[in-house]
Structure formats: C-alpha cells, structure tokens
Amino acid sequence: MFLVYSARSTQGFIVGYSPLSHVQTPPNSTSVSIYKTEFRNIVNRELAKERYIGPFLFKTIEATLGPFQSSPLSLIPKSGKLGKFRLVQNLSFPIQTSPHFPNPSINNAIITNLLPCTWGKFSTISLLIARLPPGSQAATRDVAEVYCTIPLHESQ
Numbered sequence: 001m002f003l004v005y006s007a008r009s010t011q012g013f014i015v016g017y018s019p020l021s022h023v024q025t026p027p028n029s030t031s032v033s034i035y036k037t038e039f040r041n042i043v044n045r046e047l048a049k050e051r052y053i054g055p056f057l058f059k060t061i062e063a064t065l066g067p068f069q070s071s072p073l074s075l076i077p078k079s080g081k082l083g084k085f086r087l088v089q090n091l092s093f094p095i096q097t098s099p100h101f102p103n104p105s106i107n108n109a110i111i112t113n114l115l116p117c118t119w120g121k122f123s124t125i126s127l128l129i130a131r132l133p134p135g136s137q138a139a140t141r142d143v144a145e146v147y148c149t150i151p152l153h154e155s156q
Contacts, residue, residue, distance in 0.1 A: 020067040029074030
C-alpha cells in the first residue's frame with residue numbers, strides 16, 4: 001500500500017526532476033518495522049491533516065501516475081523527547097544509481113545554484129544577535145517540520 005503526499009494547490013516547488021522511465025520503490029528502513037505503532041500514529045496524523053491521501057494499491061498508483069519513484073522512510077527518536085519520533089524521508093536515495101535503482105535521487109535534481117544556503121557557527125549567530133537594534137525579536141523554527149508545508153508543483 002502507498003500513501004501519496006497531498007498538495008492542495010497547483011503552485012509549489014519545482015525541483016527540475018526529469019520524467020521517469022522506471023518505477024522505483026526501495027524498502028523502508030528497519031526502524032519503520034521496529035517502531036510500527038509510532039509509524040502508524042504519524043501516518044494517521046498526516047492523513048487527518050490531509051497531507052497524505054490513500055492508501056492506494058501499487059497498481060493504482062502506477063496506472064494513475066505512470067512510472068513513479070518513492071524514497072525510503074525511517075523513524076528516529078526526537079532529541080530530548082522520550083517516546084517521540086521523527087519520520088524521515090531519505091530524498092538522497094540512491095546515493096548512486098544502479099541496475100536495481102536506476103533513477104537518481106530527488107535531491108540530485110535540485111539545482112543548488114538557484115537555492116543558495118549558508119550556515120553559521122554559534123559565534124557568528126551570537127554576534128549577529130548582539131548587534132541587532134533594541135526591541136528586535138527572534139524566533140526559532142523546527143526546520144524539519146517546515147518542509148511538511150512545501151508541496152511540489154503538480155508537474156513534479
């Protein structure tokens with residue numbers, strides 16, 4: 001059975017992924033089986049929020065989409081939150097194509113020159129904050145949770 005991420009608009013992120021000629025559905029990490037109850041709870045929450053639709057049979061997905069690709073899932077414990085898990089989708093799989101996995105990873109298609117990103121050390125960030133004008137406000141965000149709200153464009 002397959003679940004499909006549900007984008008509610010025709011707008012979204014264009015990855016630049018080429019059309020597929022092969023179906024590619026790698027197995028999930030063993031952590032999905034080990035933490036089966038937690039996995040089901042996460043999936044049920046996503047279904048309730050209408051971020052997933054399904055489940056669908058493999059043949060239904062293939063008949064509707066044509067060749068498609070999924071990325072393996074895993075569960076990792078959330079740091080400092082006993083009994084809480086984060087669902088991780090490995091968009092870098094496969095690291096290298098092979099006869100068994102001929103499609104490149106989703107991340108491989110991203111044109112990184114169009115999406116510059118920089119990271120700062122604690123010393124750099126603390127200096128930046130110290131130089132902000134009085135009355136400035138700051139917030140933190142869980143970057144992993146943000147990506148739940150960025151749908152791909154329907155063409156992708």
